[in-house]
Amino acid sequence: MPSAHSATVTALAVSVGLQEGFDGSHFAIALILASIVMYDATGVRLQAGRQAEVLNQIVYELPAEHPLAESRPLRELLGHTPPQVIAGGMLGILTAFVGYSVTRIATTI
Known part of the structure; x- marks a missing residue:
């Protein structure tokens, strides 16, 4: 099973990047949050x-x-194994792009 926490924080970071821009401070904060959550899932919690x-x-x-x-x-x-965290991150990226695309299509109709 992919990591739901990793998927959530990755979707958040990518969504913020798509909305606010990938060069802003909001994206940087979301990216740091995602990195901490994903590191914790594979490191501290897995070892615990x-x-x-x-x-x-x-x-x-x-x-x-x-x-x-x-x-x-x-x-x-x-915790999660590294493949589970990577799968969660990829799921989060996909979710963010699908959500962003649906929102863009809905606003043009």
């Missing part, structure tokens, strides 16, 4: 998910009398 897997395995192997043995498991499905 992998760490949760290891921690869940450690807790699973604890003896039954240990205070943490009955703790709720951590969420392991965090």
